[in-house]
Amino acid sequence: xxxxxxxxxxxxxxxxxxxxxxxxxxxxxxxxxxxxxxxxxxxxxxxxxxxxxxxxxxxxxxxxxxxxxxxxxxxxxxxxxxxxxxxxxxxxxxxxxxxxxxxxxxxxxxxxxxxxxxxxxxxxxxxxxxxxxxxxxxxxxxxxxxxxxxxxxxxxxxxxxxxxxxxxxxxxxxxxxxxxxxxxxxxxxxxxxxxxxxxxxxxxxxxxxxxxxxxxxxxxxxxxxxxxxxxxxxxxxxxxxxxxxxxxxxxxxxxxxxxxxxxxxxxxxxxxxxxxxxxxxxxxxxxxxxxxxxxxxxxxxxxxxxxxxxxxxxxxxxxxxxxxxxxxxxxxxxxxxxxxxxxxxxxxxxxxxxxxxxxxxxxxxxxxxxxxxxxxxxxxxxxxxxxxxxxxxxxxxxxxxxxxxxxxxxxxxxxxxxxxxxxxxxxxxxxxxxxxxxxxxxxxxxxxxxxxxxxxxxxxxxxxxxxxxxxxxxxxxxxxxxxxx
Numbered sequence: 001x002x003x004x005x006x007x008x009x010x011x012x013x014x015x016x017x018x019x020x021x022x023x024x025x026x027x028x029x030x031x032x033x034x035x036x037x038x039x040x041x042x043x044x045x046x047x048x049x050x051x052x053x054x055x056x057x058x059x060x061x062x063x064x065x066x067x068x069x070x071x072x073x074x075x076x077x078x079x080x081x082x083x084x085x086x087x088x089x090x091x092x093x094x095x096x097x098x099x100x101x102x103x104x105x106x107x108x109x110x111x112x113x114x115x116x117x118x119x120x121x122x123x124x125x126x127x128x129x130x131x132x133x134x135x136x137x138x139x140x141x142x143x144x145x146x147x148x149x150x151x152x153x154x155x156x157x158x159x160x161x162x163x164x165x166x167x168x169x170x171x172x173x174x175x176x177x178x179x180x181x182x183x184x185x186x187x188x189x190x191x192x193x194x195x196x197x198x199x200x201x202x203x204x205x206x207x208x209x210x211x212x213x214x215x216x217x218x219x220x221x222x223x224x225x226x227x228x229x230x231x232x233x234x235x236x237x238x239x240x241x242x243x244x245x246x247x248x249x250x251x252x253x254x255x256x257x258x259x260x261x262x263x264x265x266x267x268x269x270x271x272x273x274x275x276x277x278x279x280x281x282x283x284x285x286x287x288x289x290x291x292x293x294x295x296x297x298x299x300x301x302x303x304x305x306x307x308x309x310x311x312x313x314x315x316x317x318x319x320x321x322x323x324x325x326x327x328x329x330x331x332x333x334x335x336x337x338x339x340x341x342x343x344x345x346x347x348x349x350x351x352x353x354x355x356x357x358x359x360x361x362x363x364x365x366x367x368x369x370x371x372x373x374x375x376x377x378x379x380x381x382x383x384x385x386x387x388x389x390x391x392x393x394x395x396x397x398x399x400x401x402x403x404x405x406x407x408x409x410x411x412x413x414x415x416x417x418x419x420x421x422x423x424x425x426x427x428x429x430x431x432x433x434x435x436x437x438x439x440x441x442x443x444x445x446x447x448x449x450x451x452x453x454x455x456x457x458x459x460x461x462x463x464x465x466x467x468x469x470x471x472x473x474x475x476x477x478x479x480x481x482x483x484x485x
Contacts, residue, residue, distance in 0.1 A: 008034065008035055008038060009038055009042070014035055017035070020033055020036045021033035021036065048309070048310075048344055048345065049343065049344050050098065050099045050344075051093075051340065051344065052144065052340070053095050053096065053144055054093040054094070054095055054110045054112075055093070055094075055097065055098050055099045055101075056093055056094045056097055056098070056099050056100075056101050056103070057091050057092060057093035057094075057110065057308055057309070057311075058091070058092050058093070058103075058188060058240060058241040058244050058245075058308060059089060059090060059091040059092065059301060059304075059307065059308040059311060060089070060090060060244060060248055060297040060298075060299060060300055060301065061087065061088065061089050061090075061297070061298070061299040061300075061301070062087075062088050062089075062090065062253070062295060062296045062297035062298050062299065063085045063086060063087055063088055063295075063296055063298070064078070064085065064086045064088050064115060064258070064293055064294070064295050064296075065083065065084070065085045065293050065294050065296070066078075066079055066080075066081065066082050066083060066084045066085075066292065066293040067082060067291060067292070067293045067294055068082065068290070068291045068292055068293065069081075069082055070201075070260070070290070070292055071203065071204070072203060073201045073203055073209050073211070073260075073262055074201035074202065074203055074209075074321040074322060075202060075203055075204040075320060075321035076117075076119075076122075076201070076319055076320065076321035076322050077117060077118055077119050077319070077320070077321070078115055078117040078118065078119070078122070078319070079292065079293075079321070086115050086116065086117055086359070087115075087116040087358055087359070088113060088114060088115055088116065088295065089113075089114045089116075089307075089311060089354060090111070090112070090113050090114075090295070090297060091110065091112045091308060091311050091313065092109060092110060092111060092112075092188040092240070092244070093109065093110035093112070094107045094108075094109060094110070095107050095108045095109070095110060095127075096144070096147045096148060096156075098149075101237070102233035102237040102239075103233070103237065103238060103239045103240035103241060104184060104224060104228075104229045104230075104232040104233040104239050104240065105184065105229060105233060106178065106179070106183045106184050106226065106229065106443070107178075107183075108127045108128060108129050108132075108174075108178060109127060109128040109185060109188070109191060110125070110126075110127060111125075111126045111127055111128055111193030111194065111215065112124070112125045112126070112311075112313040113125075113126075113193070113295070113313075114311070114313060114317075114355075115319075116357060116358035116359050117319050117359055117360075118359040118360055119319040119320055119360065120317070120319050120357055120360060120362075121317050121319075121355070121357050122317060122318060122319045122322065123313045123314055123315060123317040124195055124213060124315070125195075125313050125314075125315050125333070125337065126193055126194045126195040126196045126197070126213065127193075127194060127196050128182070128185060128191045128192055128193055128194065129174060129177045129178070129182075129194060129196070130194040130196055130212070130214070130281045131173050131174050131177065131196065131278060131279050131280060131281060131424075132174055132196060132278045132279060132329065133165075133168065133170075133171040133174045133175070133279070134168060134170060134171065134278070134279070134329070135170055135277050135278050135279050135328060135329060135413060136328050136329065136332075136413070137328060137329050137331065137332020137333065137336070138332070139168070140329075140332065140336075142164065143164060143168070145160075146160045146161055146163065146164035146165075147160075147161055147164075158447050158448070158450035158451050159450075159451055159452055159453065159456070161447065162447065162448055162451045162456055162457070162460055163451070163453070163456045165460060165463075166456045166459035166460050166463075167459070169421040169422065169463050169466075170277075170279040170421045171279070171463075172421060172422055172425040172463045172464065172466075172467055173279050173280065173421075173422075173424045173425040173428065174279065175425075175444070176425045176428050176429060176440065176467070177428065179440050179443040179444045179447075180428075180432065180436060180439070180440045180443075181223050181225075181436055181439060181440075182221065182223050183223070183443065184223055184224040184225075184226070184228075184229040185222070185223055185224070185240075186222035186223055186224050187222065187239075187240050187243040187244070188240050188243070188244050188254075189217065189219045189243065189244065189247060189254040190217060190219050190220060190221060190222035190223075191217060191221065191223075192214065192215060192216055192217055192221065192256070193213075193215035193217075193256060194212070194213060194214055194215065195211075195212060195213030195214075196212075196278060197212075197278060197315070197325070197327045197329065197330040197333075198210050198211070198212055198275055198276050198325040198327045198330070199211050199212075199213070199322060199323070199324065199325055199330075200265070200322070200323045200324060200325050200399045200400065200402075201262070201321060201322055201399075202321055202322075202323065202398075202399045202400045203321070206400060207264075207265075207400075208264075208265035208399070208400035209262050209263060209264055209265060210262075210263040210264075210265055210268055210275060210276075210325055211260045211261060211262050211263070212260065212261045212281075212282060212287075213258065213259075213260055214258070214259045214260065214261070214289060215256040215257070215258050215259075215295060216256060216257045216258075216259060217254070217255075217256050218254075218255045218256060218257060218294075219254055219255075225439065226439075226442075226443055226446070244297075244300075245300055248297060248298065248299065248300050249300065253296050253297055253298040254296075254297050255294055255295060255296045255297070256294070256295045257291065257293075257294055257295075258291070258292040258293050258294070258295060259289035259290060259291050259292060260289070260290055260292055261282050261284070261287040261288070261289060261290070262287060262290060263275060263282070263287055265400070270416075271416060272416055272417050272418035273416045273417075273418045273419045273420070274413055274414060274415075274416050274419055276325055276326045276327040276328070276330075276413075277327075277413060277419070278327060278328075278329040278330075279421070279424075280424055281424060301354075306352070306353070306354065307353075307354045310345055310349070310352050310354060310355070311354045311355065312338075312341035312344075312345060312349050312350070312352075312354075312355050313337060314334075314337040314338040314341065315330060315333050315334055315337060316334040316335075316337070316338060318398050318399070319398065320396060320398050320399075321398070321399070322398065322399060323397075323398050323399025323400070324399070324402075325402075326402060328413065346369065346370040346371055347369040347370065348369050348370065348371050348372050348373065348374070350362065351371075351372075351373050351374055362374070363391045364391060365381075365382050365383060365384050365390070365391075367382050421463075421466075422463065422466040422467040423467075425463075425464075425467040425468075425471075426466075426467035426468035426471065429467060429468045429470075429471045430468060437471075437474070441471075441474045441475050441478050442478065444464070444475050444478075445475060445478035445479045445481075445482055446482070448460055448461075448475070448479050449478075449479045449482035449483050457479060461475060461476050461479065464476075
């Protein structure tokens with residue numbers, strides 16, 4: 001086999017890749033050394049802006065197979081028949097840390113899934129928790145600022161973390177999840193994934209349902225204690241990436257079973273709490289889990305940067321039969337996720353192989369921009385409607401319309417009869433074993449005791465007291481003991 005020839009970016013052969021061109025032996029480097037300048041300039045640009053959140057990630061390809069008939073709830077083609085398989089790409093991530101952080105830390109995990117369907121790509125973005133810290137997207141930048149590195153000290157500050165939570169009582173439920181045993185998954189394979197948000201499914205008859213997605217790991221739940229997490233993070237910052245890569249390379253393909261909770265749209269208005277509140281779960285006794293299919297990961301990316309770092313997910317990538325709900329956090333993310341990728345990767349990021357449709361082709365009138373590759377055929381029109389057989393609208397909505405009424409303006413979420421920021425946090429606490437409660441309290445107290453302002457500590461303690469009397473007392477006693485040391 002002939003030796004491959006090293007070339008410049010323009011394809012010209014490189015004569016010497018070991019020595020820069022100079023003005024004589026030992027002389028200064030020449031500006032005319034095009035290969036050197038191109039090589040250094042490209043090296044300077046190898047990094048793109050990292051994600052503000054979910055920066056540190058791992059991913060793999062696989063497939064989703066339908067195992068149960070759900071056509072009574074949705075007309076989505078990739079869910080249309082038992083046995084149908086759809087190629088997928090799943091990106092896992094931590095949330096708060098930077099690209100250089102460790103995997104084995106106490107943090108929610110992103111669970112972003114791309115289905116390459118025959119009707120276009122469907123993106124489902126979620127976490128390994130069924131709830132989140134806030135319920136309105138206008139609070140999201142402030143929340144993330146409170147969790148990231150402080151501008152002055154350059155590190156995460158307990159004062160910032162807990163001060164924000166002191167002013168966000170709705171966060172109590174997610175704090176209980178995060179500080180509990182599942183706060184540090186042992187690996188990406190050993191955790192559940194959740195759509196978290198409420199979505200809409202619409203069947204072929206136009207009937208609308210609201211749904212929540214639950215991906216249950218078939219490997220079983222495994223988590224790390226705070227001590228185990230700290231030890232593993234120190235030994236191997238890439239522990240979860242290593243585990244995922246090696247498992248798939250060995251042929252031990254991780255899998256999850258997808259279940260959904262289904263609520264007829266007509267029941268949403270009178271449900272006892274707001275079903276579109278991201279800080280709450282739907283009790284399974286109200287809406288039982290219904291099995292849909294199986295997700296399997298069976299192929300590692302060839303290039304982590306090209307396929308994991310450049311993977312772009314947006315919850316506004318729907319397909320016919322699936323659409324949004326009035327979930328305010330989801331509504332905000334419909335814009336924010338896609339816009340983040342336009343900033344990081346450019347307006348043509350959807351043409352990158354990991355983001356482009358695989359089972360169909362994109363056909364629209366978007367044009368030009370940085371790194372455009374979708375050159376139109378000679379003479380093709382770039383406007384719509386036209387008289388030249390260009391792509392045309394279908395007239396078929398992806399999902400059922402949502403009824404709206406009232407006056408425009410800034411409104412708090414509508415209150416349902418049993419809406420409460422603390423009840424579900426208390427329910428979760430009461431489900432825990434005694435040992436789980438002890439670890440939860442210790443994890444919370446370890447952070448809250450570092451807060452320097454007494455009023456911030458008291459505000460947070462009030463939230464745990466409101467969730468459960470025993471919960472609040474234990475946290476208060478543990479915080480007091482640590483602060484007196």
